[in-house]
Amino acid sequence: MKITIKLLSDLCTASGETHNSMVDTDIVYDEYGIPYIPAKRIKGCIREAALEMMEMGLIEQLQYLKIFGKEGDQRSGFSLSNAYIQDYDKTVQVLRALRSSKAKGLSLQQNVLNEYTDTRTQTAIDLETGVADKNSLRTIRVARKGLILEADCSIINSENFKVLQQAVSLVKHMGVSRSRGLGLVDMRLDKISHSERPHVKVNKAQLKEYNKLRYKIYLKSAMICKSAQGNQAVSEDYIAGSKVLGVIAELLGSEKYRKVMSEGEELIVSNAYITYGGKRCIPGRSSLQKKKDQSWTSDGMMDVWDMLYEESRKATVGIQMTPANIDYISTDGRKVDVETEISYHHQRPENKSVGRATGKNDGSGFYQLCSIRVGQTFSGYIYANKHQAEVILDALERAGEIRMGYGRSSEFGAVDLVVDEIAEDKVNDVTKAGQYESDKYVHDAVITLVSDAILYNEHGIPTTEISEFVKYLRKVLRVEDIELANGVSPYLKFATTGGFNVTWGKRKPIHQTLGKGSTFMIHSDIGMCMEDLKDIFVGERVSEGFGEILAEKQRDAKILVRKPESRDKSANVALDDSEEIVQKLLLAEFGRRMQGTVRTCVKEKTKFYEQNKNGLNAAIAKLRGIYRDVPDYQEMLSQVEGIEKDDKNKLCTEIVRNVNPDQIKKMIEQEMLEEYGMRVVLPWSDSQLYKQTYRAYITELKYFVKKLEDHSRKVQEGGEGNGRKL
Numbered sequence: 001m002k003i004t005i006k007l008l009s010d011l012c013t014a015s016g017e018t019h020n021s022m023v024d025t026d027i028v029y030d031e032y033g034i035p036y037i038p039a040k041r042i043k044g045c046i047r048e049a050a051l052e053m054m055e056m057g058l059i060e061q062l063q064y065l066k067i068f069g070k071e072g073d074q075r076s077g078f079s080l081s082n083a084y085i086q087d088y089d090k091t092v093q094v095l096r097a098l099r100s101s102k103a104k105g106l107s108l109q110q111n112v113l114n115e116y117t118d119t120r121t122q123t124a125i126d127l128e129t130g131v132a133d134k135n136s137l138r139t140i141r142v143a144r145k146g147l148i149l150e151a152d153c154s155i156i157n158s159e160n161f162k163v164l165q166q167a168v169s170l171v172k173h174m175g176v177s178r179s180r181g182l183g184l185v186d187m188r189l190d191k192i193s194h195s196e197r198p199h200v201k202v203n204k205a206q207l208k209e210y211n212k213l214r215y216k217i218y219l220k221s222a223m224i225c226k227s228a229q230g231n232q233a234v235s236e237d238y239i240a241g242s243k244v245l246g247v248i249a250e251l252l253g254s255e256k257y258r259k260v261m262s263e264g265e266e267l268i269v270s271n272a273y274i275t276y277g278g279k280r281c282i283p284g285r286s287s288l289q290k291k292k293d294q295s296w297t298s299d300g301m302m303d304v305w306d307m308l309y310e311e312s313r314k315a316t317v318g319i320q321m322t323p324a325n326i327d328y329i330s331t332d333g334r335k336v337d338v339e340t341e342i343s344y345h346h347q348r349p350e351n352k353s354v355g356r357a358t359g360k361n362d363g364s365g366f367y368q369l370c371s372i373r374v375g376q377t378f379s380g381y382i383y384a385n386k387h388q389a390e391v392i393l394d395a396l397e398r399a400g401e402i403r404m405g406y407g408r409s410s411e412f413g414a415v416d417l418v419v420d421e422i423a424e425d426k427v428n429d430v431t432k433a434g435q436y437e438s439d440k441y442v443h444d445a446v447i448t449l450v451s452d453a454i455l456y457n458e459h460g461i462p463t464t465e466i467s468e469f470v471k472y473l474r475k476v477l478r479v480e481d482i483e484l485a486n487g488v489s490p491y492l493k494f495a496t497t498g499g500f501n502v503t504w505g506k507r508k509p510i511h512q513t514l515g516k517g518s519t520f521m522i523h524s525d526i527g528m529c530m531e532d533l534k535d536i537f538v539g540e541r542v543s544e545g546f547g548e549i550l551a552e553k554q555r556d557a558k559i560l561v562r563k564p565e566s567r568d569k570s571a572n573v574a575l576d577d578s579e580e581i582v583q584k585l586l587l588a589e590f591g592r593r594m595q596g597t598v599r600t601c602v603k604e605k606t607k608f609y610e611q612n613k614n615g616l617n618a619a620i621a622k623l624r625g626i627y628r629d630v631p632d633y634q635e636m637l638s639q640v641e642g643i644e645k646d647d648k649n650k651l652c653t654e655i656v657r658n659v660n661p662d663q664i665k666k667m668i669e670q671e672m673l674e675e676y677g678m679r680v681v682l683p684w685s686d687s688q689l690y691k692q693t694y695r696a697y698i699t700e701l702k703y704f705v706k707k708l709e710d711h712s713r714k715v716q717e718g719g720e721g722n723g724r725k726l
Contacts, residue, residue: 001153002192003168005037005083009184010118010142013037014176015344023119025140025176032095033112034088035143039080039411040345041174042151049170059163067160076409077160081221083151094579101575103676106585115584117141142182153189154401165189199396201420210265211389212535213382214421215244217272221414222341222371224406235370237327237338239378241269241545242499243404247417251395265385268537271451271545272380274338276330280379282550284326285448285519287491292320300563308446308488308521309557326561334562339373371412381423393419440530442553444485444523450548452495452513454540462511466490466520472538473522482524490520577678586672586680593668598696601659602704612651613708619651620701627698633661633690661693
């Protein structure tokens with residue numbers, strides 16, 4: 001389904017931000033400068049309309065709650081995405097390509113924003129004096145009337161479609177200053193079939209007795225992964241396995257889910273981490289350090305030392321070192337960052353006649369949400385036996401739109417979740433040491449926690465002691481003499497885990513854990529098989545992704561790390577300069593250059609204007625009159641040449657011949673073609689070109705005359721500035 005919103009008047013969806021003190025109330029727009037309407041705003045307006053329907057007896061309260069839910073108690077019966085302009089995806093692709101071309105200056109955020117918005121000013125009037133109050137001038141940015149925006153919508157129970165459709169059609173205003181002419185909209189909800197992307201891209205016939213299924217999550221909208229403390233202003237930078245497990249539980253239903261989870265082999269869903277080059281990255285080890293104030297080389301490289309190794313400690317004696325702060329690292333050694341963003345929201349008072357948050361104790365308030373930015377891809381693994389895997393894949397094949405995380409019913413959490421690979425088998429049976437291949441048989445191994453680990457000691461008390469983790473390893477590997485390597489200090493991180501169980505409606509226990517990225521070295525005289533250390537989860541709640549480890553043989557102490565790449569970095573592709581947004585930006589740039597060229601023409605004639613300053617004001621007044629009456633440049637030149645008075649004829653003719661619209665047009669077109677490699681197509685006729693050029697020209701001349709008069713007045717008053725040039 002799709003909600004279509006047509007702006008019948010200008011609209012301001014206040015973002016809560018200002019722009020360089022030039023705009024007091026700004027609208028919501030994305031990183032490219034394209035305005036959009038947040039889903040929370042849309043849903044709030046629809047809820048108000050449905051509430052009026054309920055108060056008028058058109059729908060029952062039970063049906064209202066089924067559709068809109070109840071805060072903290074009942075989930076909403078439908079979900080919304082943000083409303084974006086039509087052909088938004090195509091426009092973004094063009095802008096991304098523009099950013100990597102010679103014309104990247106055109107795609108600056110403010111340039112794009114100016115193509116969709118205008119600014120309005122307003123002030124407060126003193127009712128007694130009828131004069132504007134001091135310091136009351138305010139500027140507001142608005143999305144232009146006529147824009148059409150679209151929001152994807154999905155509803156759980158199709159029986160509620162008609163009621164929802166009626167509520168949508170009743171929304172007539174949104175945004176701020178609704179009572180002052182802004183925010184008039186026409187909204188409708190239509191049933192439009194969308195081509196769903198398949199959630200399963202593997203052949204179930206290839207499933208074995210035990211399987212490692214790779215899943216990928218592409219964020220179609222921003223996603224909130226609340227921190228363990230429940231702070232909505234902070235988001236984790238990964239997708240916890242418990243969230244994916246929750247999606248599986250919802251698709252299977254509670255009874256079938258319990259049956260699958262109770263089977264002999266434990267179902268494990270790992271955390272999903274950011275991908276690079278299609279491959280899952282892992283958390284950077286806390287033992288990685290760099291020289292203080294060290295920066296990236298010109299080719300984007302940096303030497304990083306692993307302080308687990310004695311070689312690193314010796315090589316850096318006397319050198320001040322600092323943590324490398326590598327959150328995630330790819331398989332080819334590239335530092336990878338997860339992009340997050342902050343969005344600002346407000347809750348209206350209980351009295352809905354007040355259209356804004358007041359900051360008073362009336363149920364209203366302001367708050368911010370931190371989320372993982374849209375457009376990023378995360379990956380993890382599902383470890384399951386054959387039957388579990390079949391059940392999960394069957395459920396995913398039947399699934400429609402999938403949403404995850406906090407606020408998933410509005411604005412956040414729309415994802416493409418795809419199982420796209422059956423990886424190699426997870427080794428479960430521990431083989432006798434004598435059967436190990438020599439290259440897989442080691443006495444020392446480096447262990448890195450890929451996810452947080454929840455540990456209990458022998459008394460059942462939560463702990464973060466590394467010695468307890470070693471005990472877990474002994475049990476899992478069945479190697480009794482595993483110990484921390486002698487003389488090698490562990491590098492540990494600590495984290496807090498908690499969460500909320502939706503089924504129980506209760507908070508999960510809050511634990512201190514060994515954090516992901518913790519690393520240490522273990523030793524065994526008996527020896528350990530590297531295959532046994534593969535795909536190992538240690539500790540408690542491993543089904544939710546806790547306790548995943550990575551085991552590696554000892555390697556080089558110095559590591560060459562690559563600089564992070566921008567998410568928007570792409571090959572320099574050929575741009576079609578006929579694209580609508582490209583032509584809009586080119587036309588805006590043409591207008592700016594025309595203004596600059598006209599200004600230059602005036603400056604070049606400064607000496608001439610100064611010599612004729614006595615008649616300049618009258619000449620400009622005459623030109624203004626002719627400008628209003630004639631349709632084009634040639635007619636204006638003809639009228640000027642027909643002026644009877646010789647001195648005025650000569651002055652006006654010189655002024656008009658100084659700026660020829662057609663010559664300026666050709667010059668700017670050639671400049672832009674050479675600079676950008678694209679041709680601007682002017683939609684103006686010769687008459688419109690003349691009007692645009694001479695409006696700017698006469699304005700510049702008037703401003704020049706004003707400066708000339710001010711300068712003369714100062715000279716007459718005190719002799720100051722005598723001989724000084726303008």
